Amino acid sequence: MNKKLFSPLFICWDLTYRCNLKCIHCFCGELNTEEYIHNEQIDTKRIIEIIDELEKLKIYSLEFAGGEPLLAKSFYEILNHASTKNFKISLATNGTLINDTTVDKFKKFGISSVQISLDGHNKDLHEYIRGRNTFYRTIEGIKKVVDSGIQVIIATVVHKKNYKYLSEIANFIISLGVNLFRVQFILPLGMASHNEDMIMPSHIEKYEALEKLNKNINVIENKLKVILPCFYNKKTELENQNSNGCGAGILQANINPYGEITACALLTNKDWVAGNIKDSSFEDIWRNSEVFNIWRNNYRLNVECKDCSLVDICSKGCRAMAYLNDEFKTSLCLGE
Amino acid sequence: MKLNNNLIYRFEDGIIFDTSQGVLHELNETGNEILKLLDENNSYNQIIEILVSKYNLSEKSQIIEFVDEAFESFKEKGILHE
Numbered sequence: 001m002n003k004k005l006f007s008p009l010f011i012c013w014d015l016t017y018r019c020n021l022k023c024i025h026c027f028c029g030e031l032n033t034e035e036y037i038h039n040e041q042i043d044t045k046r047i048i049e050i051i052d053e054l055e056k057l058k059i060y061s062l063e064f065a066g067g068e069p070l071l072a073k074s075f076y077e078i079l080n081h082a083s084t085k086n087f088k089i090s091l092a093t094n095g096t097l098i099n100d101t102t103v104d105k106f107k108k109f110g111i112s113s114v115q116i117s118l119d120g121h122n123k124d125l126h127e128y129i130r131g132r133n134t135f136y137r138t139i140e141g142i143k144k145v146v147d148s149g150i151q152v153i154i155a156t157v158v159h160k161k162n163y164k165y166l167s168e169i170a171n172f173i174i175s176l177g178v179n180l181f182r183v184q185f186i187l188p189l190g191m192a193s194h195n196e197d198m199i200m201p202s203h204i205e206k207y208e209a210l211e212k213l214n215k216n217i218n219v220i221e222n223k224l225k226v227i228l229p230c231f232y233n234k235k236t237e238l239e240n241q242n243s244n245g246c247g248a249g250i251l252q253a254n255i256n257p258y259g260e261i262t263a264c265a266l267l268t269n270k271d272w273v274a275g276n277i278k279d280s281s282f283e284d285i286w287r288n289s290e291v292f293n294i295w296r297n298n299y300r301l302n303v304e305c306k307d308c309s310l311v312d313i314c315s316k317g318c319r320a321m322a323y324l325n326d327e328f329k330t331s332l333c334l335g336e
Numbered sequence: 337m338k339l340n341n342n343l344i345y346r347f348e349d350g351i352i353f354d355t356s357q358g359v360l361h362e363l364n365e366t367g368n369e370i371l372k373l374l375d376e377n378n379s380y381n382q383i384i385e386i387l388v389s390k391y392n393l394s395e396k397s398q399i400i401e402f403v404d405e406a407f408e409s410f411k412e413k414g415i416l417h418e
Contacts, residue, residue, distance in 0.1 A: 009344055
């Protein structure tokens with residue numbers, strides 16, 4: 001679907017690239033330095049104005065992410081303002097900074113779901129990419145949010161060490177009282193581009209991971225709902241299916257800490273910046289940006305995809321991956 | 337009949353997004369108009385009356401046919417529930 005919507009349904013706002021962790025796969029980890037952070041985050045007044053505009057544009061869902069959004073300047077002021085609007089508000093965090101006070105604020109400001117990164121059912125697997133002394137702090141954070149009654153989504157990055165254990169991770173997630181499991185694949189961006197050999201599973205290993213997950217009893221019995229990457233497919237036979245493929249620039253948009261709007265958070269290259277909310281309205285950028293028009297017009301749908309019998313299933317895959325790889329296909333291409 | 341809770345309906349775009357499945361439904365003009373009336377809590381009979389009045393039709397049967405077809409299609413797609 002390449003229709004240009006009146007406005008996106010979903011906005012992900014990376015408020016800062018500042019983070020207390022130094023994950024070896026992080027797409028924005030290289031920007032987590034004082035030098036870069038000094039130049040980021042637009043002023044709070046402008047953020048508030050844009051939130052007002054997003055409400056007028058009938059945005060359905062606003063997710064705050066990063067970096068670590070809890071470290072963003074004026075985070076709770078921004079959250080407070082967003083909570084007065086008619087959005088579904090969510091948060092993506094590493095979970096290590098969550099305590100009783102933060103959870104009270106999440107509740108007060110009406111956060112409907114919190115996505116927390118957890119990459120293993122034990123310390124070794126999680127800390128392999130997240131760093132030392134992160135596992136138990138993350139678990140504590142998860143437990144606090146679960147206890148508060150706010151919906152928790154566990155997001156797991158499939159890496160070289162944990163790909164064999166997705167089923168065990170799924171069981172562990174259930175034991176924590178969580179029933180939503182987002183599976184993510186690493187893109188060769190930022191820190192990941194320097195550590196590919198250490199962290200990037202092969203094409204076959206990714207399939208192996210998903211096949212094991214598919215056989216997990218909690219998944220089969222729908223006690224755990226698996227959320228696959230937006231471009232994934234019916235071939236896994238997992239119930240979660242998405243017939244629209246990548247919604248970047250069509251259903252969703254991303255705002256980064258510099259105020260730049262892109263189709264998705266992973267399109268960090270300047271070529272794909274559609275505009276900046278410092279000097280334009282969101283509406284103007286969404287509707288009139290030439291970058292978005294190019295992006296929406298089947299960017300890099302090559303002959304191979306056009307002729308592929310599976311194109312209606314995968315919907316051309318992850319476009320950011322296609323761009324990064326410069327090979328048109330995603331790393332999970334199902335084509336022959 | 338009501339829209340299912342897991343749906344996002346956007347009249348301006350004539351779309352419904354199913355958040356549980358990640359599926360987007362595009363509505364035709366008639367479907368969009370009927371769904372908007374339903375979303376505004378009008379009953380089946382009220383929707384028919386509003387459309388008859390709006391289009392100034394003396395013959396109701398054509399409107400009823402459109403509405404029935406639309407409702408059937410919405411139900412098939414899992415958009416509505418009783």
